[in-house]
Amino acid sequence: MKKEKSTLFIKNGVNYFGPFVAITTLFFLWGIAHGMLDTLDKNFQMMLHLEKWQSSFIQFSLYGAYFGMAIPAGLFMRKHGYKKGIIFGLILFASGALLAAGTAPLQSFILFLICLLIIGAGLATLETAANPYTTKLGPPETAERRINFSQSFNGLAWVIGPLIALYIYGNQSHVEGKKMISIVLPFAIIGLVVLAVAFVFTRLKLPEITEEDENIAHGAIVPAAEPGDLITDVTDPRYISKKPLWKNRHFKLGFVAQACYVAAQTGVFSFLINFVTDHDMDPHFDVELAPYFLSFGFLLFMIGRISGSAMMKYFKPTRMLALYSLLVCLLLPVVGLEFGWTSIIALYAVFFLMSIMFPTIFALAIKSLGKHTKEGASFLVMAVAGGAVFPPLMGAVADVYGMSVGFLVPIPLFAFILYYAVEGFKIKPDTDIAVVNKSNLKTENQVTG
Known part of the structure; x- marks a missing residue:
């Protein structure tokens, strides 16, 4: 039987390019949301006279929702499928945005944080669906390339988001008490656009991934000759992990x-x-120009994802992840030591190098999970809640020791990513499966002998 040739979007003769494009639009949508919201920290610091750690509760609310929503979203999709999960996430996203627009005239920071929780719940649901789904829309051996490619459009949205915020807010940052009213129109527009996208998805025909497809897409491993041997080739569909989810190292x-x-x-x-x-700091710039600096960082972030996706055709994703995380560990001290323009350039290099990390870690972590893929994906999205806890800590250090010193705090986190890229990603087969295969082989030899 002739084996079907697989490309980036074609698996077993089926072309998944159309569904891939539809799913990639979701990456763009939540990128816009994140890109705009990252500009609000400084605005709220000035408007409400907040300390850095207080304004960081914008991120705490948004990312904290990931912790509470990711697992329910995974369970929902396990029962109802990816398509209904996507529509549900879009409705939550739109509801939070429209509620933010409706309550903005009340000038309440607390109410805005509640709206962000709802938006975050919608984004968590979308990420729980879209990230693993892209890895399935083609051959398993190119999963990392597909998710990095989709995430490139997420990066593009991060570039556009701050520019939209700059257009909306203009140079009004000195006008206290006015800013929250200015979010009515953009959040209303976002809410209506997201509702329209949700309607479009109700009309789309998306291939639903069955449990068998889950196994083939993410369980492709051949047992090692001896129990405990490490496996890094995950392209053979003959082996599926039978272990409980949390037994997979x-x-x-x-x-x-x-x-x-x-x-x-x-x-x-x-x-x-x-x-x-x-x-x-020397140099330092006026706050009205700040969104341009943020957009430039996100531009480098997007370029990193596009180039990273292309480079993974020639270099192993794990080696790229290891190199990038090592370089970040070396560059952050340069940022922290206040070398002027050199520190700024180093910080922008960090933006570029972070680009491939989320999608690559995601794709590596859900390899070989088989029927546990949706559950595993929901936990990985729940891990996004790390974004809720860390900014207040980094902000507290910055308030005491200065902003540049605050950029030393993430170094241990990138060091762990380096460890994962070098050693932690490796997959061990089930001992019992290896033993069973040996037993079956012995029996087969006896029969044929």
Whole structure:
């Protein structure tokens, strides 16, 4: 029987490019939300006279929702499928945005944080669906490339988001008590657009992934000759992990690595504006220009994802992840030591190097999970809650020791990602499966002999 040739979007003769494009639009949508919200920290600091650690509760609310919603979202999709999960996430996203628009005239920071919780719940549901789904829309051996490609459009949205915020807020940052009213129109528009996208998805025909497809897409491992041997080739569908989810070492470590990454990323993204506008720094810039600096960082982030996706055709994703995380560990001290423009350039290099980390860790962690893929994906999205805890810590350090010193705090987190890229991602087969295979082989030899 002739084997079907597989490409990036074609598996067993089926072309998944159309569904892939539809799912990729979701990455763009939540990227816009994150890109806009990252500009609000500094605005609320000035408007409500908040300390850095207090304004970081914007991230705490948004990412905290991931912790509470990711598991219910995974259970929902396990019962109802990816398509209904996507529609549910879009409705939550739209509801939070419209509620934020409706309550903004009340000038309540607490109410805005509640709206962000609802938006975050919607984003958590979308990520729980979209991230693993992209890895299935083609051959398993190119899963990392597909998710990095989709995440590139997420990066593009992060570039556009701050520019939208700049257009909305203009140079009104000195006008206290006016800013929250200005979020009515953008959040109303976002809510209506997301509702329209939800309607479109109700009309789309998306291939639903069956349990058998889950096994083939993410369980492709051949047992090692001896129990305990490590396996890094995950392209053969003959082996599926039969262990409970949390017995898979590469998944457990991937969960920790993902939590570390999102925590570090959120801190770096959130405090870039504070870094370039810090009056104790030389050079420092006016706050009205800050969204341009943030958008440039996100532009490098997007370029990193596009180039990273292309480079993974020639280099192993794990080696790229290891190199990038090592370089970040070396560059953050340069940021922290206040070398002027050199520190700013180093910080922008960190933006570029962080680009491939989330999708690559995600794809590596859900390899070989088989029927546990949806559940595993929901836990990995829950790990995004690391972004809720870390910015207040980084902000507290910055309030005491200065913003530049705050950028030393994420170094241990990137060090763990380096460990995962070098050792932690490796998959061990089930001991009992290896023994069973040996037994079956022995029996077969006796029969044929």
